[in-house]
Amino acid sequence: MNILEFHEVTKDYRLGETTVSALRGVDLAVGEGEFIAVLGASGSGKSTLLNLAGAIDDPTTGEVRIRDRDAAGLTDNEKAELRSRSIGFIFQNFNLLSVLTALENVMLSLQIRGSRTAIARQEAAQRLDEVGLADYLHHRPDKLSGGQRQRVAIARALVTRPSLILADEPTANLDHVTAQSIIDLMKELNEKEGVTFLFSTHDQRLISEVKRVVRIDDGRIAQ
């Protein structure tokens, strides 16, 4: 069964008088355990696609099915629930809470679900260890490098054991070497633990090793 399916999805943004078509009929299926890169120029619709995949936005027409449920049909709270249970997010700007330590940031994902603190702490520490930050548990984000911050974010996305991790240009704010190491880390997690990744980038060089690349151009998928 597919974790994620897009059926003829379009997305329009209304900007005053004009309408911007960010997605123009997208069909896409993501199976369990896949590692997919969405490649496209800036403004091609990558973020829109990932937002829809993560149930943080609704399509204008068409259907987005996440774990076989029509996302548009869910209430706000049900979507939150779905995200908390099944989806992990990694952001371009890392989006860590500045007042929390690395460990607390990772724990947060679990605590949103209502996990007990002790359990959350243990799991979070383990995940941070996995992404190579065992020595940085108690560092606040401002004491970490960009690459380290993104590793914390990966641990945060990973810790709830989601079906799907969405990463919108996770490397756009990193230098090339660090960016590559982040992609490699994601790939390693995909191979070792079978975590499904859907990430976007505009950088060709990063996807040489990626098996499945979805190219998007002006809101359309160009296979």
Added chain:
Amino acid sequence: MFTWFTISLRNIVKNGRRSLVTVLAIALGYAAINLFQGYVHSTYEGLTTAAIKGEGLGHLTIFKKGYLEQGKLHPERYQFTRDEAELIIQVVRKQPDVQLVTPRLSVSGIISNGRNSTIFIAQGLVPRDDREIRGDIRKITTFDGRYLADNERSGVVIGAELAAMLDLTVGSDAVVLSNTYTGMANALDAKVIGIFDTGASATNDKMVLMTFRHAQDLVDYTGAERLVVLLRNGKNGNASAEAAARLGALLAAEGFDVEIRTWKDLSVFYSQVKNMFDMIFLFIFIIVLVIVVMSVVNTMSMSVMERTREIGTLRALGLKRRSVKSLFATEGALLGLLGSGAGCMLFFAVYGAIAAAQPTYIPPGSSSPVPLRVDLVWPALARSIAFMSLLSLLAAFVPARRSARMTVVDALGHI
């Protein structure tokens, strides 16, 4: 829950300066409200004593039903006959919480020094009982001469301004004139044995204290106008209402048709001062309310604005709108809590300073300085903490609602 608390607290610390301003505003408001309440509390205690003892109102006054509306027009119909008064006194005196019950009869008329005359209002009272209610009147106010003796006959104690108007001094002879209840003019001798300051200019030029018997003779009536009750342990005056209800029921069961009023009902001065203080308090309270609400709303709005992306992130991670709201509401409540904590310290600093410096001031209507006192009212202090926190929490809800209403994508920002 603890996590949200941690996030709130750390954000408050992180925005130290901004938080400090809000916390200080709340602290000032807290201290202002409680210092004023403490001051009012101490003043009320003084006022209570002044009403019960100084004004001689005792705790309760028993009237015949209808007296308060019709009593002045038909004194005989709405006053107690001698028999009624005696029976009621017997019943009331048996109550364990009653220290004393005493009859009074007020009379008005004209007082003359032989050449000039003016109106007077007299309280006819039982000297021994009155001394028990008021204590030594000569210690409370400026007093010249002596008070009514138990076996006083024609001796009267009069207000200082009345004495001045008629050029009466201690030892002067005067005449009091009034109508008997049957409508005959009556005049009796009155020897001025004491002159005192009643404390209120409204009564100082009219007041005459005479014995109950003297007053009865003047209006040719053997009954009593009212019965004044002094309670044991009625010190702060709070027991009065409850005792009034109990005595009322008791007397009704015995077949007496009476109305009972507490000192609070009867003391004009107390209710006037209380009304004034209540107004001032309301005024202070509203100012504090506005300042606290505005500064919390302002601070929390800025917080929400600065942390928009954080809100988006949390919601993307699965936090529900409701929880986002409570995250910011928690922060608001925390500001209120910190503010009232600081306010508590401020309160005690000022409280300590007042206790150490013992400042005095001259209140209106008084002729000598009294110490400025602030009472420690623990329940009020605690209540204010709860109130301030709740207020901050509610104030934070306004910006918090705005934070929760945004869509996740908007909150995350257009990347």
